[in-house]
Amino acid sequence: MKRIIYSEIKGRSPQFYALAAILLVFVLTALASAFYMEHSGHYVTGMNNQVVWGMPHVFAIFLIVAASGALNVASIGTVFGKTIYKPLGRLSGLLAIALLLGGLVVLVLDLGRPDRLIVAMTNYNLKSIFTWNIFLYVGFMVIVAAYLWLQMERRMNRFAKSAGMLAFLWRLILTTGTGSIFGFLVAREAYDSAIMAPLFIAMSFSFGLAVYILVLLAACRGSERDIGDKVVNKLGRLLGIFAALVLYFTAIQHLTNLYAAEHIGVEKFILLDGGIYTLLFWVGQVIVGGIIPMVLVFRASGDVSRNAILASTLVIIGGFAQVYVIVIGGQAYPLELFPGMEVSSSFNDGVIASYAPSLPEIGLGLGGVALTGLITLFGMKLLRFLPASLANATIDPHHSVTAKSS
Numbered sequence: 001m002k003r004i005i006y007s008e009i010k011g012r013s014p015q016f017y018a019l020a021a022i023l024l025v026f027v028l029t030a031l032a033s034a035f036y037m038e039h040s041g042h043y044v045t046g047m048n049n050q051v052v053w054g055m056p057h058v059f060a061i062f063l064i065v066a067a068s069g070a071l072n073v074a075s076i077g078t079v080f081g082k083t084i085y086k087p088l089g090r091l092s093g094l095l096a097i098a099l100l101l102g103g104l105v106v107l108v109l110d111l112g113r114p115d116r117l118i119v120a121m122t123n124y125n126l127k128s129i130f131t132w133n134i135f136l137y138v139g140f141m142v143i144v145a146a147y148l149w150l151q152m153e154r155r156m157n158r159f160a161k162s163a164g165m166l167a168f169l170w171r172l173i174l175t176t177g178t179g180s181i182f183g184f185l186v187a188r189e190a191y192d193s194a195i196m197a198p199l200f201i202a203m204s205f206s207f208g209l210a211v212y213i214l215v216l217l218a219a220c221r222g223s224e225r226d227i228g229d230k231v232v233n234k235l236g237r238l239l240g241i242f243a244a245l246v247l248y249f250t251a252i253q254h255l256t257n258l259y260a261a262e263h264i265g266v267e268k269f270i271l272l273d274g275g276i277y278t279l280l281f282w283v284g285q286v287i288v289g290g291i292i293p294m295v296l297v298f299r300a301s302g303d304v305s306r307n308a309i310l311a312s313t314l315v316i317i318g319g320f321a322q323v324y325v326i327v328i329g330g331q332a333y334p335l336e337l338f339p340g341m342e343v344s345s346s347f348n349d350g351v352i353a354s355y356a357p358s359l360p361e362i363g364l365g366l367g368g369v370a371l372t373g374l375i376t377l378f379g380m381k382l383l384r385f386l387p388a389s390l391a392n393a394t395i396d397p398h399h400s401v402t403a404k405s406s
Contacts, residue, residue: 004087004394006152008385009223011377016222020377023370030367032358034109045361050353051331056110059365060321061208063103063372064137064178065200068171068241069208071144073235075171076162078151082394084234088216089164090385093148093211095376096109096171097141101370104137106364129181132243135173136174152384175204182326188264190330195256199249203319206242210315213239213308215376219386228392229304236308240297243315246322247290266333269352272327279320289318328355 010016037045047054074092077085109119124131147163150156179200182191213235221225254271270281282320293311296302307397379388387394 004384006090007388008382008384009219009386010381011381016377016381017125021372022296023373023377024364025172026370027367030106030109030365030370031365033363033367037110037360037364042215045309045358046356047361048335048353050346051328051355053327053331054110054355055357055361056106056364058320058323058326059368060103060106061108061178061327062320063099063368065175065204065323066203066211066319067096067099067103067140068098068175068178068201069204069206070212071167071171072208074151075164075168075213079160079168080350084231087387087390087395089151089221090148091216091380092212093151094379094385095215096144098372098375098379099208099211100137100141101375105371106368109364129177129184133174134182135176140167140170140174143170150222159299166376171204172201175201177308182330187278188333189245189263189336190270190326190333193253193256195249195253199246201250202242202245203322206239206246206315209235209239209242210312210319213312214316216390217305217382218308220390222237223386224229225386226389226391226394227305228390228395230392231390231395232304232308235295236297236311239308239311239315240294243293245304247286250285250322262336269333270329273331274329280329281325284321285318285325288314288389289321293318329333355373
């Protein structure tokens with residue numbers, strides 16, 4: 001591989017400022033949505049006593065899970081020594097931090113009382129998985145920031161592999177903690193499963209790489225940098241493997257639940273007669289987010305970049321559908337208060353909960369996505385995160401020889 005030269009993006013074109021302005025509008029909309037929900041009360045949202053985690057949590061969890069997976073590209077290059085991935089590591093770290101910050105901001109603004117974050121940061125209940133995740137999120141940002149500095153400071157490059165190994169292990173623990181939030185909730189039949197931790201790790205690989213591919217291609221094309229089919233093909237095929245891994249763990253999750261008689265009800269709800277949740281599961285998650293992307297990236301014909309863009313977009317759509325089914329669908333199914341007994345009361349016991357996301361919730365969630373975009377955009381403008389070229393001849397020393405011999 002030739003020596004890779006990194007450079008900032010110019011960021012002086014009308015398109016750059018237009019994109020920044022659009023993202024800023026979404027961020028301001030999110031702030032207005034959060035203020036409206038806090039001032040008026042959460043009754044203006046679609047959330048209720050049964051569904052207490054709404055659409056903002058769907059956005060937040062997707063972004064947090066994707067943050068861990070976005071760092072996977074840097075880990076492959078630094079920790080596992082895959083040379084072709086090394087030039088992609090800096091952008092991988094930047095995107096990981098940006099995604100995590102975007103997700104955490106959505107969570108904080110959805111608290112109803114953001115000032116209560118101070119209580120969460122000063123009073124720790126070490127028996128709570130939520131407390132563990134505070135340490136994991138803060139630690140992740142510190143470690144990735146140090147990892148980036150070691151990569152970008154030439155004199156410190158020799159320590160980058162050790163930092164990369166620490167970041168790799170930390171993000172596995174972080175995603176395990178996020179998945180365990182649901183795995184430890186024994187009161188919810190849709191959650192109570194140890195498979196949630198590895199499922200969330202697989203989801204992070206898939207979602208994070210899909211976001212990374214879209215950002216990389218958009219940044220290279222927007223700044224007129226060469227990117228060869230070799231890099232895109234590698235990333236696309238890796239995305240197909242991760243999408244298959246998500247489907248595998250999803251299948252194991254539902255087969256395990258079907259084997260246990262106590263979970264038959266919730267499985268029937270999700271897989272057969274759950275209405276919007278069943279539709280999102282089979283069409284959104286399985287077909288759109290899994291099967292079609294695998295077909296696109298593994299087929300021999302077609303434009304490699306176009307297939308990667310389409311597959312990544314579909315994986316993200318399927319990812320939101322999957323998180324929506326897990327978060328909202330899992331709450332919509334009624335609690336089993338007394339197993340084996342019939343329960344009847346005036347408080348909707350045994351009734352499927354209804355939920356429809358409101359505009360403020362969607363606005364808050366989109367604001368988190370926009371904040372991620374702004375951080376990434378100005379990060380690439382101010383610092384050298386992007387290689388000047390990712391052409392085949394630059395990343396593959398045998399490319400020119402092969403081309404001549406053919």
